[in-house]
Every structure is written in C-alpha cells, then in structure tokens.
Amino acid sequence: MIPNKRGYFGRFGGQYVPETLVAPLQELESIFRKSLRDTHFHSILNDLLNKYAGRPTPLFFAQNLTRELKGPRIYLKREDLCHTGSHKINNTLGQCLLAKKLGKTRVIAETGAGQHGVATATSCALMGLECAVYMGSEDMERQSLNVFRMRSLGAEVIPVTSGSRTLKDAINEAMRDWVTNVKNTFYVLGSVVGPHPYPWMVREFQSVIGRETKKQLMAYQKRPPNALVACVGAGSNSIGLFAPFYDQRSVRMIGVEAGGSGLPSGRHAATLCAGSPGILHGAYTYVLQDPHGQIKTTHSISAGLDYPGVGPEHSFYKESGRARYVSVSDKQALEGFRLLNETEGISPALESSHAVAYLPILARRMSPSQSVIVCISGRGDKDMAQIQKSL
Numbered sequence: 001m002i003p004n005k006r007g008y009f010g011r012f013g014g015q016y017v018p019e020t021l022v023a024p025l026q027e028l029e030s031i032f033r034k035s036l037r038d039t040h041f042h043s044i045l046n047d048l049l050n051k052y053a054g055r056p057t058p059l060f061f062a063q064n065l066t067r068e069l070k071g072p073r074i075y076l077k078r079e080d081l082c083h084t085g086s087h088k089i090n091n092t093l094g095q096c097l098l099a100k101k102l103g104k105t106r107v108i109a110e111t112g113a114g115q116h117g118v119a120t121a122t123s124c125a126l127m128g129l130e131c132a133v134y135m136g137s138e139d140m141e142r143q144s145l146n147v148f149r150m151r152s153l154g155a156e157v158i159p160v161t162s163g164s165r166t167l168k169d170a171i172n173e174a175m176r177d178w179v180t181n182v183k184n185t186f187y188v189l190g191s192v193v194g195p196h197p198y199p200w201m202v203r204e205f206q207s208v209i210g211r212e213t214k215k216q217l218m219a220y221q222k223r224p225p226n227a228l229v230a231c232v233g234a235g236s237n238s239i240g241l242f243a244p245f246y247d248q249r250s251v252r253m254i255g256v257e258a259g260g261s262g263l264p265s266g267r268h269a270a271t272l273c274a275g276s277p278g279i280l281h282g283a284y285t286y287v288l289q290d291p292h293g294q295i296k297t298t299h300s301i302s303a304g305l306d307y308p309g310v311g312p313e314h315s316f317y318k319e320s321g322r323a324r325y326v327s328v329s330d331k332q333a334l335e336g337f338r339l340l341n342e343t344e345g346i347s348p349a350l351e352s353s354h355a356v357a358y359l360p361i362l363a364r365r366m367s368p369s370q371s372v373i374v375c376i377s378g379r380g381d382k383d384m385a386q387i388q389k390s391l
C-alpha cells in the first residue's frame with residue numbers, strides 16, 4: 001500500500017520534524033517519486049543488486065528442518081547470502097543512487113549492530129561518496145569488528161555518548177547532523193522508520209525480497225504460501241517480504257519480535273507486542289514508553305532488534321489485523337540458531353534466529369500440505385563470539 005499524501009499508513013507515520021527538515025524531506029520525496037517511475041533508475045539499481053550484491057538470493061526448500069518439525073513445508077529466503085551479509089545492502093544501494101542523483105557528496109548513517117553502517121560504507125566506497133556513520137559508544141565496544149570494517153571501507157565512525165549510547169541515540173545524532181549539513185549531505189536511514197518518505201522508500205527498496213520470493217516459489221508449487229515469517233527489529237526485512245503479498249489475503253504474515261528475558265521482566269524490545277502509540281524519530285507509531293511518554297531502555301541478545309520503535313506500516317498492519325506479531329526470548333533465539341545450524345548447515349544471524357525459533361511453535365498448528373516462508377535476514381558470523389559466551 002502507498003501512504004497518503006502526508007505520509008500516513010492509516011493513522012500511523014507522518015512527519016514530526018523540525019522546520020529545517022521539511023524542505024529536505026520534500027526534495028527527497030520528489031526525487032524518490034521520480035525515480036520510481038524512471039526505468040533507467042531501475043535498470044541501474046537492478047544491475048547493482050544482481051551483479052554486485054549477489055541477487056537474486058536463493059529460495060531454499062529446507063527439507064531436513066521440514067522433516068524435523070513434522071509440519072508445513074518450510075522455505076528459506078536466503079538474504080544472508082547478500083554481499084556484506086544481510087538484507088541491508090538492498091536499501092543502501094538504492095538510497096546512495098538517490099544521493100548521487102541529488103548531487104550530494106556526503107552521506108551519513110546511523111548504525112546499531114553495525115550491519116547498516118557496513119552496508120552504507122560499502123555502497124559509498126563503490127559510488128565514491130564521503131561517508132560518516134554515527135554509532136553509540138556502547139555498541140562500538142560490543143561490535144568492534146564492524147567498526148573496523150567500516151573504517152577499512154573509508155568511512156568515519158563517530159561515537160555517540162548521549163543517552164543509552166545505543167541505536168536510538170545514534171539516530172538522534174544523525175538527524176542533528178543532517179539539519180546542520182543538509183546542503184551537501186544525504187541521510188541514509190537503515191530501516192522503515194523515521195519521517196515520511198523514509199518508511200515508504202525503504203519498504204520499496206526492500207520489497208525485492210518478497211517480489212523474488214513470489215516468483216521463486218512457483219518453481220516449487222503453484223499455490224501461494226500459507227504463511228510468511230520474519231524477525232522485526234525496526235521492520236525492514238519483514239515488510240520487504242510481506243508487502244508484495246499484501247493483497248493475497250490467504251497468506252498469513254507473522255512478525256517475530258525480541259522477547260529478551262521475557263515480556264513480564266520488562267527487559268525486551270517487543271514494541272508491537274508490549275508497546276503503545278507515540279512519537280519517535282519523526283513518526284507516529286508503536287513505541288516502548290513509560291507512563292510519562294519517556295522512551296524505555298530495551299534489551300535483546302541481538303543488537304539488530306534492540307530498538308524501542310517500529311516502522312509505522314507495521315503498526316498499521318497490527319491494528320488492521322493484516323499481520324500478527326509475536327515474540328520469542330533470547331533463550332528461544334539461541335535454540336533457533338542451533339536448530340538451523342544442525343538441520344540445514346546454515347548459521348543465521350541472531351536476529352534471524354528469532355524467526356527460526358518461532359517455527360516449532362507454528363508448525364504444530366499446520367499440516368504437511370501447507371507451506372511457510374522464513375526470511376533469513378543475515379548470516380551469523382558477526383554473532384559467533386556472543387553466542388559462544390551465551391552458551
């Protein structure tokens with residue numbers, strides 16, 4: 001679905017920004033709308049996605065996992081095989097092309113676990129753009145390998161020492177930078193959050209996941225899938241898989257959030273399961289907030305899911321009942337990691353392990369004549385040290 005003129009999906013979304021950002025957001029929306037209709041833009045982007053980023057990624061029938069769970073046929077969409085190791089590159093290539101079209105010479109980005117920072121630094125190196133990445137100092141310590149990767153790619157990594165010194169604060173700082181340097185600077189946001197048109201634009205760039213899946217499934221079966229499953233941090237890999245199936249009402253959509261130490265403990269990042277509508281990073285959407293509207297600190301074993309907000313389109317999917325949102329705990333996610341390693345020889349990222357961890361629960365209620373598609377959003381190499389520590 002396309003948001004309305006003011007950038008709303010139902011009652012969610014919009015543009016809650018300082019006045020200085022209204023004109024740049026308009027400029028961004030106008031170049032994005034133009035590019036959507038521009039076949040030349042699409043052919044350049046598709047060329048990069050296919051010849052540089054390694055698309056199309058396979059849709060793999062997970063025969064062993066299917067046998068193990070004794071439920072529906074399970075297919076894996078292998079975004080872990082994308083260049084740089086996750087789906088993030090689908091979006092950064094698109095946005096960096098727009099930056100070039102606008103004649104901007106400098107790109108900024110925020111990053112939590114470092115995956116979006118690495119994908120942005122990669123796209124900038126390829127296209128000859130100057131790159132600065134804001135990262136919480138807490139996250140820089142936890143993800144020092146990705147800090148080194150970004151610096152090797154020629155990016156400047158700027159530590160953020162305000163607030164909880166994590167992703168939420170990095171986005172605040174990146175927005176502040178953008179306000180100041182908007183003349184030559186393009187802000188590459190990493191997920192389907194932020195003010196309009198970001199949630200829509202990032203959704204369009206990530207929808208390549210669902211479009212490919214639809215086509216590839218035809219090689220296995222003529223029927224549409226019964227369910228789609230993906231992890232939800234801020235919501236880009238999930239909406240990228242879901243959106244192309246939006247009008248196929250028989251296809252169930254299930255987003256899996258980070259349940260951390262369990263919802264009752266309060267130590268989690270399950271925004272749609274346990275949050276309420278509010279404003280964060282320029283949009284009206286579900287957020288985790290206290291009774292005074294202050295944003296809560298979140299927890300997840302997976303840095304990529306550790307965020308107190310979610311894309312406004314997901315808030316709309318939730319309230320309209322189009323998708324269902326559930327959570328699995330840190331412990332269950334580790335179990336999901338083990339399950340996919342041992343059955344299929346694939347090591348998913350801790351984020352993606354949340355989606356895998358929901359399969360045993362879902363499979364019990366489904367039959368062998370049915371099918372499920374799971375998005376493996378990234379590979380687990382970056383998480384090995386942490387997993388080793390946790391086990």
Ligand SMILES: *Cc1c(COP(=O)(O)O)cnc(C)c1O
Pocket residue numbers: 086087088115116190191192231232233234235236237238304305349351352377378379
């Ligand atoms: C960043 C990331 C996520 C979470 O972000 P979404 O916008 O919710 O997709 C999930 N998986 C991986 C591998 C990531 O790098």
